[in-house]
Amino acid sequence: xxxxxxxxxxxxxxxxxxxxxxxxxxxxxxxxxxxxxxxxxxxxxxxxxxxxxxxxxxxxxxxxxxxxxxxxxxxxxxxxxxxxxxxxxxxxxxxxxxxxxxxxxxxxxxxxxxxxxxxxxxxxxxxxxxxxxxxxxxxxxxxxxxxxxxxxxxxxxxxxxxxxxxxxxxxxxxxxxxxxxxxxxxxxxxxxxxxxxxxxxxxxxxxxxxxxxxxxxxxxxxxxxxxxxxxxxxxxxxxxxxxxxxxxxxxxxxxxxxxxxxxxxxxx
Ligand code: OAD
Numbered sequence: 001x002x003x004x005x006x007x008x009x010x011x012x013x014x015x016x017x018x019x020x021x022x023x024x025x026x027x028x029x030x031x032x033x034x035x036x037x038x039x040x041x042x043x044x045x046x047x048x049x050x051x052x053x054x055x056x057x058x059x060x061x062x063x064x065x066x067x068x069x070x071x072x073x074x075x076x077x078x079x080x081x082x083x084x085x086x087x088x089x090x091x092x093x094x095x096x097x098x099x100x101x102x103x104x105x106x107x108x109x110x111x112x113x114x115x116x117x118x119x120x121x122x123x124x125x126x127x128x129x130x131x132x133x134x135x136x137x138x139x140x141x142x143x144x145x146x147x148x149x150x151x152x153x154x155x156x157x158x159x160x161x162x163x164x165x166x167x168x169x170x171x172x173x174x175x176x177x178x179x180x181x182x183x184x185x186x187x188x189x190x191x192x193x194x195x196x197x198x199x200x201x202x203x204x205x206x207x208x209x210x211x212x213x214x215x216x217x218x219x220x221x222x223x224x225x226x227x228x229x230x231x232x233x234x235x236x237x238x239x240x241x242x243x244x245x246x247x248x249x250x251x252x253x254x255x256x257x258x259x260x261x262x263x264x265x266x267x268x
Contacts, residue, residue, distance in 0.1 A: 021091070027211045
């Protein structure tokens with residue numbers, strides 16, 4: 001039996017039940033976005049991300065920080081969903097139509113899952129279409145506040161990158177920052193990361209499917225641990241997927257393997 005066929009059979013067995021998909025940068029690779037640690041030439045990891053993408057570096061040198069961020073994530077809002085995002089939205093419909101529950105947890109800050117039509121979505125690392133104030137305790141900062149993308153003007157900073165031209169919070173005048181999780185921060189820091197919803201769902205899931213992730217940060221470890229404790233099927237779709245005990249790998253690109261999977265489910 002080929003691996004996609006086996007995964008389709010397990011999804012059939014899991015429904016009705018709770019199916020969780022956890023996506024990473026690889027799901028957006030075919031949309032033209034670089035991964036963090038992948039083999040693509042633009043992979044962000046080459047650029048000392050664990051030092052720079054931190055709250056402490058932001059405080060230390062906000063001008064260098066914003067220059068790095070804008071260069072690294074330039075164009076992230078301009079790309080389109082690919083066949084993998086669309087197939088995940090179809091997978092959600094298939095699960096729900098069979099009386100199951102579906103939750104997609106993404107580590108990506110792009111908008112491609114929502115644009116492809118996924119409804120039950122947790123953006124556990126934040127989102128690129130909002131900002132927030134960097135001063136804790138401000139109404140527009142953690143743990144609840146954020147600022148719409150269109151309310152922030154980076155024009156002056158792009159023309160002349162200086163501390164004075166970094167956009168400021170309209171409430172308190174402190175510096176604006178991305179609405180995204182940094183390396184020295186926690187999942188529970190902002191309600192929009194919906195970490196309690198993630199934990200609740202991990203506690204009831206019947207199958208977990210990872211797509212395009214290298215299992216390098218906390219959320220994937222938590223999902224793996226929860227899956228191991230529940231003894232549930234654990235799958236990964238990744239051309240370079242790791243073959244660790246307990247993870248079954250569909251060794252292929254998400255944009256081909258996922259449509260193939262959903263075609264088979266819909267035909268069954
Ligand atoms: P990585 O860049 O670490 O891993 C991307 C994975 O996608 C790799 O395993 C690739 O083999 C795989 N891949 C590449 N092309 C693919 C394709 N077409 N189809 C399927 N898989 C493909 O990205 P993440 O695991 O998402 O966190 O990284 C996790 C987090 O690390 C990021 O969210 C970011 C970073 O620190 C924050 O910024 C908070």
